[in-house]
Amino acid sequence: MEQNNARKYLLYALGEILLVVIGILIALQIDTWNETKKQQQASRDFITRLQKEVQKNIGYAEEEIKMEQSQIHAAEAILRLFNTPENGRTRTALDSMIYIILSNNTLEIVSGTLNEGFNTGNIAIITPDSLRSALYNLPSIIEEIRKQEEIDREDVNGHFTNFLYGNYNYRNMDNRFSPYKGIIGPTRFKSYDNRKLLDSQTFENLVDNRYWNCMEQLRHLREIQTALLGIEAMIETVLAGE
Numbered sequence: 001m002e003q004n005n006a007r008k009y010l011l012y013a014l015g016e017i018l019l020v021v022i023g024i025l026i027a028l029q030i031d032t033w034n035e036t037k038k039q040q041q042a043s044r045d046f047i048t049r050l051q052k053e054v055q056k057n058i059g060y061a062e063e064e065i066k067m068e069q070s071q072i073h074a075a076e077a078i079l080r081l082f083n084t085p086e087n088g089r090t091r092t093a094l095d096s097m098i099y100i101i102l103s104n105n106t107l108e109i110v111s112g113t114l115n116e117g118f119n120t121g122n123i124a125i126i127t128p129d130s131l132r133s134a135l136y137n138l139p140s141i142i143e144e145i146r147k148q149e150e151i152d153r154e155d156v157n158g159h160f161t162n163f164l165y166g167n168y169n170y171r172n173m174d175n176r177f178s179p180y181k182g183i184i185g186p187t188r189f190k191s192y193d194n195r196k197l198l199d200s201q202t203f204e205n206l207v208d209n210r211y212w213n214c215m216e217q218l219r220h221l222r223e224i225q226t227a228l229l230g231i232e233a234m235i236e237t238v239l240a241g242e
Contacts, residue, residue, distance in 0.1 A: 047235055057224075065225065071105075078101070078207045091194055103156070104153045134230060144223075
């Protein structure tokens with residue numbers, strides 16, 4: 001009888017231990033499930049914020065592409081004037097085109113969420129791999145744009161502007177096309193004719209160089225536009241599948 005009671009107590013104790021272990025395992029499983037859900041929600045929130053940031057940058061890229069195309073068309077128009085007979089060259093046309101190509105552009109990029117993802121490791125756990133790779137590649141594309149912007153800035157503020165200071169009348173141009181048109185008035189140097197620039201090979205070279213740099217900038221802008229649109233499409237797929 002004592003042996004039977006001991007056996008029953010042992011089985012009872014083992015049963016209690018087993019129940020405790022099962023309870024612990026269930027509790028751990030629930031904690032893991034809850035933690036996974038939290039991570040999934042945090043990941044979704046991050047991707048949603050990233051989507052808004054990408055969409056904003058797509059808008060900025062589109063605006064910059066339009067500005068760059070405007071400068072390219074202006075440079076092309078000036079180059080055509082070199083081959084236009086003198087009686088077809090108007091001061092207004094030349095001044096308006098020079099006013100456009102004198103600008104140097106900077107692409108506005110917001111990257112707070114993207115940088116957060118790199119710093120916290122959120123980017124590393126994003127799926128699919130194609131989306132993660134595209135996000136990792138984005139900073140290098142932005143860097144190339146910044147390099148080209150610096151080249152463009154040095155071109156406009158350097159050789160081009162320095163040449164114009166000694167060979168061109170800014171006041172007439174600004175009085176026609178700047179935000180202060182009609183206020184600052186025309187130049188008193190009545191005999192000055194900006195069209196004489198069209199007899200300068202140096203000016204032609206400078207305009208040709210502006211055209212080249214704007215084309216290069218446009219190429220980089222289209223590259224980041226394509227990358228951003230691809231990222232946006234992949235994010236939409238990820239969010240739709242969750």
